[in-house]
Structures are given as structure tokens and as C-alpha cells.
Amino acid sequence: MIRRAAAVVFAIALLYPLAGLFAPVGPWRWGGTETAGAVWISLSLTGIAMVIVVVLGTPMALYVARSSTRERLWWQAVLLISVLLPPLALGILLSLAFGPHALGAFLDRFGLQMTNTPLAFVVTQTYVSIGYYVLGAIAALDGVSPRLELQGRLLGHGPWSVFWRITFPLARLGFAVALSLAWVRSLTEFGAIVITAYYPAGMPVALWTNLENFGLPAVMPLLLVFLLTALPLPWLAHILAQRRFARA
């Protein structure tokens, strides 16, 4: 009972900043930057980024998780560098690395613009979140004994089959957490996105432009919509993982 009460206090403290939604900032302004458009851009492009993150990040996590301790430390350093970069710095580095004097000139030949385009948006989101996903997935895979995978292989299943039948079911809760972190990190990204893809304006940039142009009354409704649309997907991932875990 005391523990639950402590958890409740913790949760209240954690969510306390939301009390700001009830602050007397004047009548909420639902106009401002086109809300539905910003929501759509954020959710759809983050969705695409998450597919890329999972497709590229999962094999990497598998490789690192099953590599020797010494090799693993090197890979983890690489992943930590990507996570540790301040978003604004990452945005600047991305715009330079994919700029007209670097890879951008090559991509431009194929009509791929790396500034203020949906492509730039997705690439930036992928960069800011993939490190979180891979590190989380490695931790999830660490919970699965390699001996179980070995038995699966000796029972006639190839690596892919073993992953789907043994590794993933046992690590799914950790994978759900890793994906949630990547989703949230990607969806809420502002510092890097504002440098590389100010347009198309997703939710964080729309919040900023609303604040600049119309003040707090235009920020509050967008913030509420942001919370309501961003929460369901990672929450659903947790619910599904928990359910299957409980059944297993």
C-alpha cells in the first residue's frame, strides 16, 4: 500500500508539468499553424522513420548483442556517440554532411533534396532515434540466453526462424520499450529538425511557430493534440508485448 502510494506520488510529480495546460494564458486559439497537417506530417514521417529504424537497427542489435565483449564495447561507443550528440549539433552536422559540398551534391543528381523536404525530415528522425532503438534492443537481446538459440538451431531451424520463434518472443517487451523510446525521441525532435527540415513543419516546429506568431494560446491546443496522437502507438506496443508475455 505504501509502495503504491509512493508510486502515485511519483506519477503525479512526473506529470505535474501538464498542470501548465490549465494556466491562465487566455482563450485557446485553435487556428495558427495548420494543426491537422502538422499532426499528419509528424505521424506519417515518424512512422516511415520507425520502419527504417527497425529494419536497420534490429540486425545491428543482434550482431552487437552476440559479438565478443571487446568488439561489443566498440560498437556501443559508436552508438553512444550518436545518442550523445546535442540535437542542434546533430542538425548542423547533418546539414553539412548532406550539404551541397558533400553527399548532398551526389544525391541531388538523383533529385533527392536533403534540406526542407520529407526526405530530410525522415533522415534526421532516423539519425536521432536509431541509437536509442539499437541500445534498447541490445539490452532486450541480452535477456535471451544464447543457449536457447543454439538449441533452436540444433533442432533444425535456421537463424531467421530461430529469431522469430525464440529470440523475438522472449525479447519482445524490451523491443517494445526500445521502439517506444525511438518513436518518442523521433516524434518530439526539434533541435535537429529545425535545422534540416523546417519545412514540412511537423508538430514540434509547429509548436515553435505558433509560439512565435501567436503566443501561448496557440501552443496549448497543439500540445494537447500532440499528446493525444503521440501516445497511443507506443502504448499499444507495450500492451501487445505485455499481453503476449503474460500468455507465454
Add this chain to the structure above:
Amino acid sequence: MVKRREGFTVDVSLRVAAGEACGLFGASGAGKSTVLACLAGAETPDDGVIRLDELTLFPPPLPLHRRPIGYLTQDASLFPHLDVSQNVRFGLSNGVAGGSEDWIAELREKLQIGSIWHQPAHAISGGQARRVALARMLARRPRLVLLDEPFSGLDRHLVRELIAAIAEWHALLGFALLVVDHDAEVLARICPRALAIEEGRVVQSGAWDALRAQPATPLLAQLLAPL
């Protein structure tokens, strides 16, 4: 086959006939488990050749899922998210022949796991887990069975039961059998032939009586001497 370890090298040459049961015996750290791990594919040898009938297991390393080998260790390694039935059928769900219901029923009855058939694998006892692991391994009808201290941590009567079960299935299916254990008495009950290993090398091979009568090394004499 050769496998280099920190401090010593496992360098053994051995031949096991089809249907033969052979016990690998030696002190802890002699390299017995390394030999089994290399045969199973859990570890890759540094040199040498490993063959199983017409199949070359090394070199190059044959993928584990193509090896007709059963490998059982002291850790039953049951899949905790599956029930007993799903564990036993696991190796049959990949297009492997011999997976008829009669065969599964025979394994279930003879190994006395019918009462726990639908229980989650993580909810059964250690002795039951070994029997389920044995059933899961035998379900695929392996040509070579490797047992690495399969009786470790079990009560005496459970060890007797498991020895009887292994001997029965060995006679029935005719697979080649390699067993590692530190207890010569236990090994002798399953395997007529012994291979004694010291510091990664086979120092003596033959019937248990011959080893006891004339052990090749002082350490082997100590290991074979009654308590």
C-alpha cells in the same frame, strides 16, 4: 580436431561407430565439453576435420540447423515461452521427417511426460525438464547424440531413471552416443567404451575394466579410484 584455449589446446582424434556409446571421461577443465561443443557446432574448431558419416561438419563449419545431432547439457534449455508439447514438437515444425503423432505419443508415454504435456516449460521441475529436453532431442531422430553432464544436479533416483531412458532410446534408435560426465560409475552404465582426456588430449581408450586395471596416468588412476 584442434581447439585452442587460453592456457592449453584441445587436440583430440576419435572415432565413434554408428550405434556405439562412448563416454568422455576426465578431470574438470580437461576439454571434454569443448569436444562436444565443437561437434555440435556451438564452437568452431581452429583446425582438423570432423565428419559424421558422409557429412563434413568441419571445415567449413556446417550450419547448426543442418547437423543431425542432438545436444543435451545440464541446462535443459527448454523454451520458456512454450509449453511442454510445443517444446517437444519444436524440431518437427520445420519439415523434418518422422514427426508423426504416433512417434510423439510414444515419446510422451515412454518418457512419462504426459501429465505435464500442456504445462508451461518454465513451470516444471528440473527432472521433468531433462526428460522433456530428451524427448525434444529424440523427436528429430538424431544420428549422433551428445550429452554433456546431463545428470548434474539431479537426485540419485532421477539419474537412474534418466540413464535407463537414454539406454532404452539408444538401443531403439541406434544413434551414436557421446557422453561427458565426471562420474565414471554413471558413464560406465551407459557407455561400454571410455575415452580418457587430460589437458586436451586423449590419454587412454578402451573398456572401463581395462582403464581401471591399468590407468595410463596417475591422474586417471585417482579419478577412477573408489572414494
